Amino acid sequence: MPKDVPITFVCTTKFLRDTLCKNLEQLENTDWLGMSNKYALTSLVNTLRQRCAPTAFRMANSPNDTKLINLGRRGAQQLARERGAQLVIPNLDPTLELTGARLSTLTQRVAYRLIRNRRNTPERRSTVKTVQSVLLSIKEDVNEYATTQDVWLSLRTKDIRLPIRDFLWKSLHNAFRCGSFWENIPNYEDRAMCQYCGTTESMSHILVECNAPGQDEIWQMAGKLWSRKQALWEKPNLDEILGSNLRRWLSVKKKRRLFVERLWRILISEAAYMIWCLRCERSIEHADDDNWTHSTAAIKARWECTINRRLHLDIAMTHRRFGRLALDRNLVIGTWHGTINDEIALPDDWTVIKRVLVGIDPQIFDLEARG
Incomplete structure (x- = not known):
């Protein structure tokens, strides 16, 4: 296009509009920190600054716009099939190219992150192995393409409490000192063994295999709530636990069940974290007593308290005092629908009544009753 001809970009998202018009100065001041397609965007900015005619960005808002976009995509796909991938080298003006971060607006946090990005930190072999195993499990379960970045970003979901996010992050890095970690440390080799089972301890063994009281009981109660x-x-394995935030549940019409997915994230993460806490109490706090274990009543009470506390947290977060951070009432009601005690007797919007009157059905925590 000639540089003196006006252009209007019709987009399907607000990304280009916000990046090039709203957030451009901030992104350039921080050297495009956090933008994975930095070099493509900087080349685009350089090219647009060479123009002397108006350039506009707007969202597609009519059927004709949608047809135009689809026509352009089909044309691009046809050219790709006929000519293959071609390298595009834009004609950039070096006088319009900005590099680095602006010193007058630089903060210590941004400087630290920029320095970290310049360092070539090698990946940990155990981390790569764990993440690849999680990705394989996700693809088998939900039949969709997921990337390594998706696994790490899934840990930032607001549905998971911060201590549990930290637990999942360390588990993906295989950073906990248990099992094989102690095998090569003189005089501490015995710590590699599970005190209750007598086998080599691992995160998979702790969360889904150990015979010590706690693991089986919690998954049993979690299964009753999920039913x-x-x-x-089915009791999840380690890969399914670490990738629980990416699990998708579909309806008969192949539509995502967002409420079910949210409950799955909460349930699996809370169960895995409690099993880990019980193991630490048994193996560390009571290491001197090999016969000490948690009672069934204590396990049941702690799990019941944890789930009800999480329910009440969701209810509290629907209050309007939290403004934009408040949870949608329909989201909370849809997440816990079917699990509330005497739900039929409650009003349609039970988030507005006193929390003491709303709780999980006690039958879900009955270990003696199956199903």
């Missing part, structure tokens, strides 16, 4: 939302229940 209120979804008929099928």
Whole structure:
């Protein structure tokens, strides 16, 4: 296009508009920190600054715009099939190219992150192995393409409490000192063994295999709660636990069940974290007593308290005093629908009544009753 001809970009998202018009100065001041397609965007900015005619960006807002976009995509796909991938080298003006961060607006936090990005930090072999195993499990379960970046970003979901995010992050890095970590440390080799089972301890063994009281009971109660939302229940393995935030549940019409997915994230993460806490109490706090274990009543009470506390946290977060951070009432009601005690007697919007009157059905925590 000639540089003196006006252009209007019709976009399907607000990304280009916000990046090039709203957030451009901030991004250039921080050297495009956090933008994975930095070099493509800087080349685009350089090219647009060479123009002397108006350039506009707007969202597609009519059927004709959608047809135009689809026509352009089909044309690009046809050219790609006929000519293959071609390298595009834009004609950039070096006088319009900005590099680095602006010193007058630089903060210590931004400087530290920029320095970290310049360092070539090698990946840990155990981390790569764990993440690849999680990705393989995700692709087998939900039949969709997921990337390594998706696994790490999934840990930032607001549905998971901060201590549990930290637990999942360390588990992906295999950073906990258990099992094989102690095998090569003189005089501490015995710590590699599970005190209860007598086998080599690992995160998979702790969360889904150990015979010590706690693991089986918690998953049993989690399964009973999950059965209120979804008929099928199978105890998850380690890969499914670490990738629980990426799990997708579909309806008969192949539509995502967002409420079910949210409950799955909460349930699996809370269960895994509690099993880990019980193991630490048994193996560290009571290391001197090999016969000490948690009682069934204590395990049941702690799990019941944890789930009800999480329910009440969701209810509290629907209050309007939290402004834009407040949870949508329909989201909370949809997440816990079917699990509330005497839900039929409650009003349609039970988030507005006193919390003491709303709780999880006690039958879900009954270990003696199956199903």
